[in-house]
Amino acid sequence: MKLAGKVAAVTGAARGIGRAIAERFLADGAKVVIGDIDxxxxxKTAGELGKPSDVRAVETDVSKRADVDRLVATAVEAFGKLDVMVNNAGxxxxxxxxxxxxxxxxxxIGVNLxxxxxxxxxxxxxMVAQGSGGVIINMSSVNAHLAILALATYAMSxxxxxxLTAVAAVALAPHRIRVVGVGPGTILTDMVKTAIFSSDDARRAVL
Incomplete structure (x- = not known):
């Protein structure tokens, strides 16, 4: 149980990559708070992933600061702290x-950046208030470097x-907070099916 005793929050976690991250964290022993605009x-996802003693759900529109603050507050209220934050919503x-x-x-830009x-x-x-450090993971994309014209705003974000990841990593290092980015290639999520593979140009560029 690599994450036993840890508490994580994951945005965009009702489905796709976010759900898979939450599922793995729970399997590795963490307590998890999942947020999603739906x-x-x-x-429903929280009920499928685990018991209320291990996982909580919060309706979260990440483009609204108050919603994100509430997600973090829920982790602290439910499980006493926050060790890991995954910014996955996109x-x-x-x-x-x-x-x-x-x-x-x-x-x-409002959601992704x-x-x-x-x-x-x-x-x-x-994490600074807790004084025990932590890890923040930003789910980026190969599209940060790959210019697919039909997905211009996504690539910019x-x-x-x-x-953001680079700047935050330097700013938060003195507090023992690691900020890292993950840039996956194309994964066949619902978003990819509807927003990317619905465009012939985007599909050709990806494939």
């Missing part, structure tokens, strides 16, 4: 570069997340 689904929108609407740009910033900051404040 409140009904994240509650969305993608499929547009020709010259046709990207402002509101869609704002939506993607601003949401990750809120997660890093909220988790770090709690993940590039920003990489720099």
């Amino acid at each position: 409140g009904a689904l994240v509650a 969305i993608a929108r499929n547009y020709d570069f010259l046709a990207i609407p402002e509101e869609e740009f704002d939506a993607v 601003k949401g990750a910033f809120f997660g890093v900051q909220a988790a770090a404040k709690q 993940k590039g920003g997340m990489n720099q």
Whole structure:
């Protein structure tokens, strides 16, 4: 049980990569709080993953600071602390570069970059208060480096997340908080099926 005694929070955890992360953390002995904008689904997922004594669900829109703060507060209230934060929530929108609407740009940046910033900051404040360090994991993407035109806003947000990770790692190192990024390739999640493989150009670029 590698994570016995640890408490983790995972955003975007009702399905896909986030759910898989939460499932593995629980299998390794951690207590886990999972957040997702789909409140009904994240509650259902929590029930499927484990007992209330091990896992809690919180409806969380990561683009809203108060929601992210509530996610962290729930971990502390339920399990006494926070050791690991995984900023996994993300969305993608499929547009020709010259046709990207402002509101869609704002939506993607709001979830993928601003949401990750809120997660890093909220988790770090709690970890600093605890005085015992911690780990913050930002789920980036190969798209931070790979330019797929149909996914321009997604790529921009993940590039920003990489720099957020680098800056936060330096800023939080004195507090014994490690900030790391993970940049997976294409994983066939629901988001990939709808936002990426729905575009012939994006599919060809990925494959």
